[in-house]
Amino acid sequence: MRYxxxxxxxxxxxxxxxxxxxxxxxxxxxxxxxxxxGTPLCCGEAVSKGALDRLMSLKPDLISCxxxxxxxxxxxxxxxxxxxxxAGYILNRPQFDLELARQAVAAGAELLTETIGLxxxxxxxxxxxxxxxxxxxxxxxxxxxFIAADGVESKVARLAGIPNLINVRETESLLxxxxxxxxxxxxxxxxxLGRRIAPSSYLWIFPKSDREANVGLGVxxxxxxxxxxxxxxxxxxxxxxxxxxxAGKFCGLAPRYQGERIFRLKNLLVAGDAARAxxxxxxxxxLYALLSGRYAGMAAAAFLRGDIRQEAELDQxxxxxxxxxxxxxxxxxxKLRNIYDRLTDDxxxxxxxxxxxxxxxxxxVAGLKPGQILAGLIKTRPKLLKYVRHLW
Ligand SMILES: Cc1cc2nc3c(=O)[nH]c(=O)nc-3n(C[C@H](O)[C@H](O)[C@H](O)COP(=O)(O)OP(=O)(O)OC[C@H]3O[C@@H](n4cnc5c(N)ncnc54)[C@H](O)[C@@H]3O)c2cc1C
Numbered sequence: 001m002r003y004x005x006x007x008x009x010x011x012x013x014x015x016x017x018x019x020x021x022x023x024x025x026x027x028x029x030x031x032x033x034x035x036x037x038g039t040p041l042c043c044g045e046a047v048s049k050g051a052l053d054r055l056m057s058l059k060p061d062l063i064s065c066x067x068x069x070x071x072x073x074x075x076x077x078x079x080x081x082x083x084x085x086x087a088g089y090i091l092n093r094p095q096f097d098l099e100l101a102r103q104a105v106a107a108g109a110e111l112l113t114e115t116i117g118l119x120x121x122x123x124x125x126x127x128x129x130x131x132x133x134x135x136x137x138x139x140x141x142x143x144x145x146f147i148a149a150d151g152v153e154s155k156v157a158r159l160a161g162i163p164n165l166i167n168v169r170e171t172e173s174l175l176x177x178x179x180x181x182x183x184x185x186x187x188x189x190x191x192x193l194g195r196r197i198a199p200s201s202y203l204w205i206f207p208k209s210d211r212e213a214n215v216g217l218g219v220x221x222x223x224x225x226x227x228x229x230x231x232x233x234x235x236x237x238x239x240x241x242x243x244x245x246x247a248g249k250f251c252g253l254a255p256r257y258q259g260e261r262i263f264r265l266k267n268l269l270v271a272g273d274a275a276r277a278x279x280x281x282x283x284x285x286x287l288y289a290l291l292s293g294r295y296a297g298m299a300a301a302a303f304l305r306g307d308i309r310q311e312a313e314l315d316q317x318x319x320x321x322x323x324x325x326x327x328x329x330x331x332x333x334x335k336l337r338n339i340y341d342r343l344t345d346d347x348x349x350x351x352x353x354x355x356x357x358x359x360x361x362x363x364x365v366a367g368l369k370p371g372q373i374l375a376g377l378i379k380t381r382p383k384l385l386k387y388v389r390h391l392w
Pocket of ligand 1 (some may be wrong): 008009010011012013014032033034037038042043044045046047115116117118149150151152155156174175176216251252253254271272273274278283284285286287289305334
């Protein structure tokens with residue numbers, strides 16, 4: 001088989017990349033190891049509404065809930081609820097991923113499901129990808145450019161020699177249940193902090209309706225022996241949602257990657273989770289996957305058109321455009337992550353109280369910048385400066 005481009009992984013990053021390449025008029029194979037993009041679900045499905053709306057228009061059936069309020073509960077039980085109308089969406093992620101893959105196909109991409117991308121090979125540039133299709137068995141696909149959008153494990157990128165390696169002990173182990181037969185506010189996200197609830201991470205309640213929610217937590221992987229995620233989550237659910245019915249369960253890893261992100265090797269571009277493009281604080285990666293996939297696809301199309309002659313010139317389109325938009329934000333989240341790791345439960349309590357005071361005079365956080373909130377916190381709690389000064 002031969003295509004102009006091959007994209008490995010039909011998640012948000014891969015489908016966005018394939019759309020751009022196909023719309024530019026080039027042949028592209030979009031490989032997905034599962035029988036259908038988006039399934040099985042492995043995500044809390046929360047995303048910033050404003051940021052997603054700027055990227056694409058969504059059909060209503062891809063949105064489970066629109067979020068207007070965010071509640072954060074400290075280890076000592078102090079709670080702040082911040083009104084932010086239209087702050088976010090809880091997506092129907094299986095349908096969302098499926099829709100993106102359909103858009104790629106509608107643009108001309110060929111979706112090859114149950115097809116695993118394996119090892120790239122070639123002389124000076126990569127020329128061929130070994131694949132394994134469930135029905136037809138092993139084979140190869142030749143192309144002029146490749147995009148690895150194969151998620152957090154990123155086997156293709158790793159086997160090609162891209163050292164975006166994660167140290168498992170530095171990851172977070174995430175566990176999430178889909179709960180039914182519960183009562184939740186469908187416009188409210190809830191976050192619980194504290195070492196006894198979710199050591200080095202947080203617990204989330206993301207509503208899917210007023211009777212259903214994604215309830216999950218993270219635990220620093222090096223602490224999971226001492227604090228088994230399942231036990232912590234079951235304890236929380238037992239007291240908060242005693243009649244809950246479990247309608248789904250999955251676990252996954254959040255990378256918490258601190259090394260340099262590598263986005264290209266020769267004519268292989270890496271996008272989304274495979275490039276470690278996620279927010280180090282919350283683990284959110286859908287938006288970064290969409291954006292990095294789009295720019296990687298645009299760069300690949302420019303390469304195929306001949307606008308770019310040397311592989312190294314690809315960097316001016318991807319990752320440069322992505323990092324121009326999101327690089328500072330991702331760097332800030334990394335620094336905040338390091339601060340977050342040092343906070344004690346008492347610090348969390350104090351920060352929540354300070355935030356309650358800060359927001360008391362405000363009806364909405366819309367338009368507030370993180371720097372303004374930080375400045376407000378330091379004004380009333382100068383001791384927090386010892387953490388915050390690491391930001392600069
Ligand atoms: C528990 C949990 C909760 C999360 N909650 C949120 C959240 O609420 N909001 C948010 O923004 N982010 C969340 N994330 C992160 C988010 O899911 C990812 O950042 C996002 O899915 C990354 O998109 P992607 O396209 O890079 O990778 P993926 O979505 O992982 O897509 C990769 C695709 O490639 C396929 N694939 C993998 N290897 C191969 C191969 N060798 N050959 C062919 N196909 C392959 C996979 O099957 C998959 O379809 C969460 C993650 C976890 C683990």
